[in-house]
Amino acid sequence: xxxxxxxxxxxxxxxxxxxxxxxxxxxxxxxxxxxxxxxxxxxxxxxxxxxxxxxxxxxxxxxxxxxxxxxxxxxxxxxxxxxxxxxxxxxxxxxxxxxxxxxxxxxxxxxxxxxxxxxxxxxxxxxxxxxxxxxxxxxxxxxxxxxxxxxxxxxxxxxxxxxxxxxxxxxxxxxxxxxxxxxxxxxxxxxxxxxxxxxxxxxxxxxxxxxxxxxxxxxxxxxxxxxxxxxxxxxxxxxxxxxxxxxxxxxxxxxxxxxxxxxxxxxxxxxxxxxxxxxxxxxxxxxxxxxxxxxxxxxxxxxxxxxxxxxxxxxxxxxxxxxxxxxxxxxxxxxxxxxxxxxxxxxxxxxxxxxxxxxxxxxxxxxxxxxxxxxxxxxxxxxxxxxxxxxxxxxxxxxxxxxxxxxxxxxxxxxxxxxxxxxxxxxxxxxxxxxxxxxxxxxxxxxxxxxxxxxxxxxxx
Numbered sequence: 001x002x003x004x005x006x007x008x009x010x011x012x013x014x015x016x017x018x019x020x021x022x023x024x025x026x027x028x029x030x031x032x033x034x035x036x037x038x039x040x041x042x043x044x045x046x047x048x049x050x051x052x053x054x055x056x057x058x059x060x061x062x063x064x065x066x067x068x069x070x071x072x073x074x075x076x077x078x079x080x081x082x083x084x085x086x087x088x089x090x091x092x093x094x095x096x097x098x099x100x101x102x103x104x105x106x107x108x109x110x111x112x113x114x115x116x117x118x119x120x121x122x123x124x125x126x127x128x129x130x131x132x133x134x135x136x137x138x139x140x141x142x143x144x145x146x147x148x149x150x151x152x153x154x155x156x157x158x159x160x161x162x163x164x165x166x167x168x169x170x171x172x173x174x175x176x177x178x179x180x181x182x183x184x185x186x187x188x189x190x191x192x193x194x195x196x197x198x199x200x201x202x203x204x205x206x207x208x209x210x211x212x213x214x215x216x217x218x219x220x221x222x223x224x225x226x227x228x229x230x231x232x233x234x235x236x237x238x239x240x241x242x243x244x245x246x247x248x249x250x251x252x253x254x255x256x257x258x259x260x261x262x263x264x265x266x267x268x269x270x271x272x273x274x275x276x277x278x279x280x281x282x283x284x285x286x287x288x289x290x291x292x293x294x295x296x297x298x299x300x301x302x303x304x305x306x307x308x309x310x311x312x313x314x315x316x317x318x319x320x321x322x323x324x325x326x327x328x329x330x331x332x333x334x335x336x337x338x339x340x341x342x343x344x345x346x347x348x349x350x351x352x353x354x355x356x357x358x359x360x361x362x363x364x365x366x367x368x369x370x371x372x373x374x375x376x377x378x379x380x381x382x383x384x385x386x387x388x389x390x391x392x393x394x395x396x397x398x399x400x401x402x403x404x405x406x407x408x409x410x411x412x413x414x415x416x417x418x419x420x421x422x423x424x425x426x427x428x429x430x431x432x433x434x435x436x437x438x439x440x441x442x443x444x445x446x447x448x449x450x451x452x453x454x455x456x457x458x459x460x461x
Contacts, residue, residue: 009063010034011082012073013053014043016151017165018096020139021071022046023152024103035062035082041449060085067091071099074168075388100139100162101173107137107160110283111174113205114182114218115166116332117276120268120307121182122163124280124298129159131297132289136161142326145302164205166198167191171205178286179209180216180279184223187329190359190393195223203227206246216282218275219251250286252278265299268308270339272332277301308339313451318432321347324448328356328441330367333375340437341376347435350379352422352447354440355402357388362400369408377437380414382406383422386442422447 008025012018013034019042026032026049035054036043047053054062063070063082070086070093078084086093094102104111112122119142126138127146136159138144140151147153164171164179167188184202192198206215206227217224228249254274262277277298284294303309309324321344327336333353340349353372355361361368372380382402406416417425426436438448 005029005031006069007031007033007064007067008069008071009067009082009086010051010071011058011080012036012076012096013046013051014038014040015073015075015096016042016141017100017139017163018071018073019043019046020141020151021096021099022051023049023150024137024139024154026050027152027154033062033064033067035059058082063091065089069094069099071096074170095173097165097168097170097173101175103139103160104162104174104176108158109160109162109174109176110136110178110180111162111164111171111176112180112182112279113164113166113171113202114180115185115187116329116335117182117272117279118163118165119326120273120303121180121276121279122161124276124301125180125283126153126161127301128280128284128289128294128297129161129287131300132284132287132293134159134287134289139163141165142307146300166201166205169201169205172201172208174205175208176213177210178214178216178283179206180283181206181221181224182218182275182279183221183331184227185329185331186364187360189363190357190396199223199227209246211247214248214250214286215246216250216252216279216286218279219253220255220275250282252282254278261295262298265295267299267301268303269343270308270335272335272339308336309448311448315430315451316427318430320430320432321435322448322451323435323437324445325437325439326441327439328360330364330371333368333439334371336439337375337377337437340435344435347433348378349376349435349437350381350426350430351375351377351437351439352381352383352444354383354419354442354444355385355405356441358385358397358400359393361385361405362396365400365405365408368405372405372409372414373411378413378434380409380411381417381422381425382414383417383419383444386440386444388442419444419447423450 014036032051039055060081063085070091074095112118122140123144129136135155135157137155138153138161141163143149143151164174168191186195262274281294311322313320313322325336327333384402403416406414
C-alpha cells in the first residue's frame with residue numbers, strides 16, 4: 001500500500017527564508033500549497049517547482065483541510081484567517097523558525113548568525129562545503145548563482161548550513177553544532193528595545209551549542225567580546241556583564257596573515273567581505289578542509305542575489321553601472337558605499353535608497369543621518385519607507401518618513417522622490433558613466449529588474 005504524501009501549507013510563502021524551506025520540502029517530495037499577499041519572482045519560481053500558490057488576500061479557502069502541517073512566516077499576524085482556521089481544525093502549526101529548528105536537530109547544523117554578513121558568509125561556507133565534497137543541505141536568505149539562483153541546496157550528507165536570523169529571537173529555535181558569529185550591533189529595537197537585551201539573547205543562543213560544539217567568532221567586534229571574554233580586556237568600552245563559558249572558540253580577525261591573500265583573490269569588494277571570507281575559512285579549518293580547497297572556492301565566489309549585484313546597462317544610449325544591494329542598516333550602507341567607492345574611484349556614484357520598516361528608520365534615525373551625511377556619493381535619492389506588513393506601529397509611522405530624513409541630512413545632493421518618479425528622473429539627469437546603487441531590503445530591487453528588462457526590450461525592438 002503506497003504511503004500517504006505529506007501535505008504542508010505555507011502562509012507567507014514568498015518570503016526569502018520561508019521559500020527556501022518550501023524548496024527543501026518540494027525536493028523531499030512533499031505536496032506544497034501556499035499563500036502570499038503579492039506575486040514575485042520568488043513565488044513564480046516556486047510555482048514552476050510544483051507548489052500550488054494563492055496570491056492576494058489571505059482566505060480560509062486557501063487552506064487545504066487535509067493539510068498535515070502549516071508553516072507560517074513570523075510576519076504573519078495571529079489573526080490571519082488561514083492560521084486561525086488551521087488551529088481550529090487541529091492542524092499542527094509552526095512558525096518558520098520553529099520548523100527550521102526541527103531540522104537543525106536532525107543534521108550536523110552549522111548556523112551563521114550576526115547583525116551583518118549572514119547571507120554572504122553562509123553562501124561562502126556553502127560553496128566551500130560543496131567544493132570539499134561534503135554535499136551540504138543549505139538554507140540561506142538569498143539566491144546563489146552557484147546553486148542555480150536558488151536559496152536552497154539539497155544535499156545528501158549529514159551537514160545542514162543555515163542562516164540564523166536574530167529578529168524576534170528566531171535563532172533560539174536552532175540547535176547547531178557550529179555557530180558563526182559575524183557581528184553584533186543595535187538593530188530590531190522594536191523587539192529588543194536596547195543593546196543589553198540583544199547581548200543577553202545572543203548569549204542564550206550560544207548556550208545552545210553542545211559541549212563539543214564550536215563557536216567561530218569575529219575577534220574585532222567589541223559586542224561579541226562583551227559576551228565571550230570572561231577576563232578584563234584592554235578595550236575600555238568592553239565590560240563583562242554578559243560573559244559566557246564556551247570551550248571551543250575559534251576567532252578570526254583582520255590581523256590574520258591570510259587577509260592579504262583573501263583580498264587578492266576575492267571577486268566581491270569591501271572590507272566586510274574579507275571578514276565574511278575569514279569566517280568561512282575558519283569554519284572550513286574546523287571541519288579539516290584543506291586551505292587549498294578553501295582559497296580556490298573563495299576565489300570562485302561570484303556574489304549573491306542583491307549583494308553588490310552588478311550589471312552594465314545602456315539606458316537612452318547612456319552606459320551605466322547598476323548595483324543592486326540589500327543593505328538596509330546604517331552600518332551595512334556605510335560599508336557597501338565605501339566598497340563601491342573603492343571599486344569605482346573615478347565614477348560618479350548615485351545612491352537610490354528605500355528605508356526598510358518604519359520602526360528601524362525611527363529607532364536608528366540619527367545613525368542613518370550620520371551615515372548619509374558622510375557617504376561617498378555624488379547624488380542621494382531616498383524614496384518612501386517600505387511598510388513591513390504586520391510589523392509596524394501606527395504611532396511610529398506618524399513620527400517618521402523619508403522627507404524628514406532628507407531634511408535632517410540637509411545636503412544639496414540629497415533629495416526625496418516617490419518611487420514612481422525615480423525612473424524618469426534618472427533618464428533626465430544621468431549623463432552616462434555613473435554608478436547607480438539601488439539599495440534597500442524592500443521592493444526597491446524591482447527598479448533594477450525593470451531597468452534591466454527595459455534595456456532588453458529596447459535591444460529587441
